[in-house]
Amino acid sequence: MTETKTDELVGRGNKEGADLFREWFDGLAETAKQGKGAAYVFVMGSMAELLHVFDFPLVLPEITSLQTAVRRVADTYLAEAEDYGYSPDICGYVKADIAVQLRGGQHPMGQIPKPSIAVMTNACNTYIKWAEIWERMYGIPLVVLDVPATRQAGGQFQPGSSDFERDRKYVEAQIRELIPLCEQVSGKKFDIDRLRESLGYANDMNEGWRRVLELNKSKPSLFNAVTDGTVYLGVSNNLRGTKKGSQFFKNLVEEMEYKSAHGIGTQIVEKYRLGFVGVPCYPIFRRFSELFTEWGGNFVHSTYLNFASGGGSLGYQYDVNRPIESLAEGFLISVREAMDNMFHQDRVVIDWVKNYDLDGVVYHPIKSCRTVSTGLADGRRAMMAATDVPSLFIESDMMDKRVVSEAQMKNRADAFFEGLASRREAAKIAQS
């Protein structure tokens, strides 16, 4: 009986995640085939909950771009954008997408529809610059949802304070301005009950995501935050605010609860519990992970899962009885959480060291993304001053294999694990 249950549950999230991802891409290809437009949105605050009300298919260009790297064809896309005039020193996601647009939407996973509207937050300034390119290419409306985040370390405005209410009202006003624009672009009237429904599904997903991340405190950990976690993250973004997304996370929680209860970990024997800070190395995605798993190192958490889920990891629950007000509050709190996981990552990691019982932390700043990478070296210094946990700092890129040196990264990773092993031996000797 237990074996049957294990076979049924273990690995289900990865399989379902992959299937849903394929389905999402196929849906985009179908939209493109029909000549329909899509809403182009970003992972840190997609506003999917509202956009679903107007039946916009959602294109997440960060995800379509990273897929060119995972499929090892990003170099041709980057080269095409650079030939067009874009610098080698700007975000690789932007350049891969420009090449997709220049190719009329052709992508290794299928056709991407053109945008009919672009909606983004200020969580990443490059979102805005990127969308300005579509604005020029297609003459579409571009809406920046401006989310004021933490002003000073440790100084988050809390609900109930006048400062928080000022920020929330600003976000709410912007959402209320977005609604008539969506009506105009989609030709569909706003339906508040559909928003309630979408918020309800988003609640399930937020709570599921929070619980899944929490369950990875288990020993051994239940999933690899860099590899498996990225699959789950994809669903949390692509299917945000949908019934399928809701069911996926209910299933995933069931799987992880089961694994936790039965002491089932990942496919490796976990020797070292690691935290990951930054963005995965997509050009060598699997190999990058192996640099650590080969030594028995498993990533039990990642700032990426927090910020790239738009702060969904916080588990915010919308109040469907006051949908727009609550959407504004949840959006503000969640997107702020995403930003805190980039700018104030030191605080997040110091918390993990204790609560996830980390043996080490891997920092992976990347050339392409200054939002994530600018403060990592300084954050690492703060983490090292506050804890006794060793860390590894390796730079590469999420798209551009010209700045990914696998051999050099392996040398650094090997030395890191040798240090962890020596440290563990020394601790044993000290205890004996």
Place this chain on the structure above:
Amino acid sequence: MTLRLFETWQNQTLEGIFAECRELAEDADFPTVKRWRENGGKVLGHFQVYFPEEIAHAAGMLPLKMRGAPVEPTHSDSRFGSYLCSILKTNLELVLSNRVELDMFVTHPICDAARNLAAVWGRNYSYPCQILYLPQNANSRASAEYLRGEYERVKNDIEALTGTKVTDEALRNSIAVYNENRSLLRKIYEIKRRQPWLLSGFEAYLLMNVGGMILREEHNEMLKAAIPLIEARPAKRQDKIRVVFEGGFCEQPPLDLIRAISQSCYIVDDDLLIGLRWILEDVPLEGDLLMNMADAYLEKSTYSPVQHDARKPKEKMLLQRIADSGAEAAIITAAKMCEPGLEDQVSYTKALDEKGIPYFVGEFEENMTSFDSMEIQLETFTENLIFS
């Protein structure tokens, strides 16, 4: 104004004023800031591009425009990764090396790198280090009210730090000082546009640059003394092409690069230190002063790659700047690793191609010391235009 931070320009010829400004601009020890602190003053350092200095000024602080410096980032390098612009590192270097001491630091969400600075700074210093969330949705009807609230918040923080209440009277006085300053800078730029042979782009830049590190009353005094001298200059028109320089909104090109460009071209307009000239009209001195400032930021302002405003598509604004200044060509630059600058270079050049306006494209870094090849390329570019 009792304390003077920059006196050496007084009783000088115009060339002497330029020389003194250059000396101050290149002094990485920031003597004016030191003098201010020695006299018990507090300093608010703010990162590029725009900060409402009037609020700090009204509280009796010295607002310091942190626009980088010619220093090696020996201390700050270890706080940052590899693929970043220089100005992030040199600004932090100024404080880590004790060249500049601050009492408060403010950055803005102008780009992905700069918005990290409040956190980086805050991990290294115990004084207030924060981000002022200037609106990125300039087209929302709620933006002005929201920004007014942000200004109020910053005002409260400044009051708590200094122990000085920012009264309406003090703020009104400060706005008036800054209105005058912006008006004088507009005059400088008008001279550049109308009679660029009277004032080179390099000289104008020197006059403007020092404004970010002295009291604005002093800057006004200096500009009021310099402008009549400029207008009376016996300079003759030369056979130089008129260009707009674009790309200096944040990190600043080395002075010698601006000088080199000025030798071969008339820089008739530019976006150098655009934050000092962000607001295009006088801020009203009646009514809700913070709201007036917020409204001016959003509604009576120029453009830059780091603010999205549907009313101000960057390439159209550049074409307008070229038309308004009667420029024949454009120099489109970006600081190395500057994502917004590099991205807009493409839209600028496509728009210039469409209009058939000649342009020169380049990258710079504030600490670059050799630009022989750029000078040669630029000379070739200008000669081609002159002889075509």
